[in-house]
Amino acid sequence: MDTTALARTYPTPFYAYDAAVLRARIGDLTEAFKxxxxxxxxxxxxxxxxxxxxxxxxxxxxxxxxxxxxxxxxxxxxxxxxxxxxxxxxxxxxxxxxxxxxxxxxxxxxxxxxxxxxxxxxxxxxxxxxxxxxxxxxxxxxxxxxxxxxxxxxxxxxxxxxxxxxxxxxxxxxxxxxxxxxxxxxxxxxxxxxxxxxxxxxxxxxxxxxxxxxxxxxxxxxxxxxxxxxxxxxxxxxxxxxxxxxxxxxxxxxxxxxxxxxxAEAGTLVTSVIHVKDSGGMRFIVVDAAMNDLIRPALYEAYHPIRLGRSSKAATMPCTIVGPVCESSDCFARDRGLPADIVRGDVLEIGFAGAYGFTMSGQYNARPRLAEVLIDGNEAKLIRRAFTAEDFDAATLAA
Ligand SMILES: Cc1ncc(COP(=O)(O)O)c(C=O)c1O
The missing domain is CATH 3.20.20.10 (Alanine racemase)
Structure with a gap:
């Protein structure tokens, strides 16, 4: 899945699902119990x-x-x-x-x-x-x-x-x-x-x-x-x-x-780097996805693989990947080895995010829920549009 290319069509953050992986996992189950x-x-x-x-x-x-x-x-x-x-x-x-x-x-x-x-x-x-x-x-x-x-x-x-x-x-x-x-x-x-x-x-x-x-x-x-x-x-x-x-x-x-x-395996949360922030001896990579989009790390200290969406020959260094939400628990990973040449605008892939990802997401910090895209071979199809601030407003009664 070329998520950097996809991110040119769909504004990050969004969920992308690989149909071939979904079919393979469904196939494992039906085959095992047939x-x-x-x-x-x-x-x-x-x-x-x-x-x-x-x-x-x-x-x-x-x-x-x-x-x-x-x-x-x-x-x-x-x-x-x-x-x-x-x-x-x-x-x-x-x-x-x-x-x-x-x-x-x-x-x-x-x-x-x-x-x-x-x-x-x-x-x-x-x-x-x-x-x-x-x-x-x-x-x-x-x-x-x-x-x-x-x-x-x-x-x-x-x-x-x-x-x-x-x-x-x-x-x-x-x-x-x-x-x-x-x-x-x-x-x-x-x-x-x-x-x-x-x-x-x-x-x-x-x-x-x-x-x-x-x-x-x-x-x-x-x-x-x-x-x-x-x-x-x-x-x-x-x-x-x-x-x-x-x-x-x-x-x-x-x-x-x-x-x-x-x-789980079929889903990737595709996110962009907003800032690379070196502070207190740490490298924080601030991305545009947050705990409201994928709460598993904050809720259960769950591990998700995270990789850079482009190739890089740079050495890796320990990075802490965080979102913009106003909670210290808004952290996808601590001290994770990622290439040292990551810059603002790079795409990161948070993997194994297809289960209990979108379904557990919320609107905290008035962040609308994300779009979902299904990738089948060379085709990408929007299977749920991103929610908008207007969806939110429509449900909110005047004070
Ligand atoms: C009653 C019940 N069945 C099935 C499941 C699915 O579990 P899993 O996604 O781990 O297969 C759950 C998940 O919490 C559950 O509560």
Whole structure:
């Protein structure tokens, strides 16, 4: 991807996605699980641009959602509602109503009170809600604490000890059709053995139930932001097969919810250097992208590869790459080796920014959200225009 050339057409900063990488990662997943009774549900929260959702839909992948807004995007991307499932510890009544009205395949319930809320809404609508019970398997994934979701003290899912009460409620409410158990132990899981522990707990709980035909094992497949060795779908697939062979043999469908694995690597945040500032013995490279555009480094101290968009023969020196936002945490990387001849106007590429990049972005410092461009071979296509100050003004009522 020649981002320096692209930056002549699209004003920086912007997100660029490489269609070939998206297809390759989608292909890894479909290939790894093709011999099993597995359905894939792309976690749209990673990147909800309908053009990207459409690429997953084309490969027969469904959606994993958390809101009506995401369901609308998934429908715009051409995914059939029957292949969609919705998680969320606090789905609003409007989310639930929208999902049921549009024929969602599965609502994963995350608490005892939510069961009654869904049953009441379904009764009022005259429909039967297909539900999964999301279980917190009490497994601590070896990932950043903020994205581990399967520990006893995390807010997600029901504990196994809540199952008898959940079952009593379901038995009393004909508006609920219980079809699945689900879980998700965390994101950016890079050790297949973590998922193995979670899957084993879930398979055992599943075996103790009757009448269910889907076991949703969540997402979480990690990507290698630093280029080191990581477990990949081809490593995870045999573990799924081993732990659920008996279930698959009796027709149980295993569902997976990968998000990051599909979208992360394909995305680059393309940004320009505003200033090179030498101060206090440090070299700061001040770029035009900021933490509101890509919050992962500020939020989780996440690592993203950063490179200069042109070739350079200059020696590297430690640089701290920061954005213009008025927060010290607005820093993409500290002491990163970059060529010493970087100047104002150069383009930098912040890599592996396709997942939880645009979708987690905001408007802090009244900075409008960025454009997204899809690169397919020699063609570049704008798939979301940049938001403008006027969009902001239009939503703001006069004082
Ligand atoms: C319930 C659920 N499923 C799937 C995912 C996707 O995880 P990942 O992007 O790590 O695959 C998430 C992410 O937080 C999640 O909360």
């Amino acid at each position: 011999a099993q009774n597995v359905s894939l549900h792309y976690a749209v929260k990673a990147n909800d641009n309908p053009a990207i959702i459409a690429m997953a839909a084309k490969a027969g992948i469904g959606a994993c959602l958390v809101s009506a807004g995401e369901m609308k995007r998934a429908m715009a991307g051409g995914m059939p509602p029957a292949l969609m499932l919705m998680n969320g510890v606090g789905k609003s009544d409007a989310d639930i109503r929208f999902a049921l009205a549009n024929g969602i395949g599965q609502l994963n319930v995350e608490s005892i009170p939510e069961l009654t809320v869904i049953a009441d809404i379904a009764r009022e609508m005259g429909v039967v809600a297909p539900i999964g019970l999301r279980i917190n398997p009490e497994v601590a994934a070896n990932t950043h604490s903020n994205i581990a979701t399967g520990r006893r003290t995390d807010k997600f899912g029901l504990l196994a000890e809540d199952l008898p009460e959940a079952k009593r409620i379901i038995a009393a409410r004909p508006e609920l059709k219980w079809i699945a158990l689900s879980c998700h132990i965390g994101s950016q899981v890079h050790d297949v053995n973590d998922l193995r522990r979670g899957y084993a707990v879930m398979a055992d709980i599943f075996r103790a139930q009757e009448g269910l035909d889907r076991l949703d094992l969540g997402g979480g497949f990690g990507v290698s932001y630093r280029g080191d060795a990581y477990s990949r779908p081809a490593d995870f697939a045999p573990v799924v097969a081993e732990l659920t062979k008996d279930l698959q043999a009796r027709g149980v469908r295993i569902q997976l919810e990968p998000g990051r694995y599909i979208a």
